[in-house]
Amino acid sequence: MTQHWSHTFYALQDRLTGCHLQEIHPHHAALAARITHHLKHVGTLLELGAGGGQFAVSAARQGHQVTALDLWAGAGEYTRSLAARNSVSVQVVTGDFYTVDFPGTFESVCYWDGFGIGSDDDQRRLLSRVAGWLRPGATAFIDIYTPWYWAYHAGFARQHPGYTQVYGFDAQGCRMTDTYMPHGEEALTQSLRCYSPADLQLLLSGTGLVLTDVWPGGDYDPQAGVYRPEASLGECMTFTVLLQREPSLSAAGRARR
Numbered sequence: 175m176t177q178h179w180s181h182t183f184y185a186l187q188d189r190l191t192g193c194h195l196q197e198i199h200p201h202h203a204a205l206a207a208r209i210t211h212h213l214k215h216v217g218t219l220l221e222l223g224a225g226g227g228q229f230a231v232s233a234a235r236q237g238h239q240v241t242a243l244d245l246w247a248g249a250g251e252y253t254r255s256l257a258a259r260n261s262v263s264v265q266v267v268t269g270d271f272y273t274v275d276f277p278g279t280f281e282s283v284c285y286w287d288g289f290g291i292g293s294d295d296d297q298r299r300l301l302s303r304v305a306g307w308l309r310p311g312a313t314a315f316i317d318i319y320t321p322w323y324w325a326y327h328a329g330f331a332r333q334h335p336g337y338t339q340v341y342g343f344d345a346q347g348c349r350m351t352d353t354y355m356p357h358g359e360e361a362l363t364q365s366l367r368c369y370s371p372a373d374l375q376l377l378l379s380g381t382g383l384v385l386t387d388v389w390p391g392g393d394y395d396p397q398a399g400v401y402r403p404e405a406s407l408g409e410c411m412t413f414t415v416l417l418q419r420e421p422s423l424s425a426a427g428r429a430r431r
């Protein structure tokens with residue numbers, strides 16, 4: 175497995191902020207309810223990059239049969255304990271979404287807060303795999319970071335006890351950067367490719383997926399520390415794309431992915 179910033183960043187971010195291994199927030203339950211309402215039924219649901227499992231457990235509480243995949247073993251352990259505390263069953267898989275295999279397909283695939291890790295080719299590879307994991311008529315829900323939010327807030331820095339956090343934007347590569355500088359330790363940066371819906375349409379070509387809807391997400395004011403859950407597409411930090419498998423994607427085509 176190729177070592178990448180994502181193999182170390184999220185555990186450090188959690189050690190500094192505790193942001194991943196937390197209890198379920200009402201936001202997770204509301205998101206799970208929105209997905210269920212949209213699908214009009216519960217069923218098999220694969221969550222990629224599931225982190226501490228707060229959404230996975232919320233979806234399981236609504237009746238979905240959830241598989242929660244994450245690279246970081248600590249996240250998987252936490253998801254197991256969160257599921258047990260909420261009296262639901264979640265299948266936890268520790269693995270890499272570029273290489274993991276699942277025996278069947280799913281009625282939905284979700285990936286919240288994390289798309290855009292590598293190059294455009296990496297993104298296409300992942301999206302092609304998502305197409306292969308979807309059953310006909312099934313939907314993938316993926317959060318996409320917007321360039322405009324990150325370009326606007328680049329340069330914002332916040333001092334915390336023990337570390338400094340700095341937002342940045344790589345205009346050439348159209349990537350947000352988020353750097354954590356623990357005092358006396360090496361800094362770590364996450365860098366995610368940002369896309370507009372039009373750019374994402376271009377990225378989807380050849381992946382076997384079609385864009386069916388765009389849900390604008392929220393807007394975080396880093397100066398005030400206030401999150402507004404509903405913003406317009408032109409203001410939001412992320413939007414969710416709804417993707418469906420192209421009807422023409424054959425079983426043979428899926429097997430090659």
Ligand SMILES: C[S@@+](CC[C@H](N)C(=O)[O-])C[C@H]1O[C@@H](n2cnc3c(N)ncnc32)[C@H](O)[C@@H]1O
Nearest residue numbers: 180184223224225244245246270271286287288
């Ligand atoms: C920003 S966190 C988001 C966690 C969760 N989705 C949420 O919204 O709270 C991104 C997660 O993706 C996971 N991840 C990153 N690269 C991955 C990969 N190649 N395969 C599986 N999980 C990955 C990280 O370990 C991390 O837990």
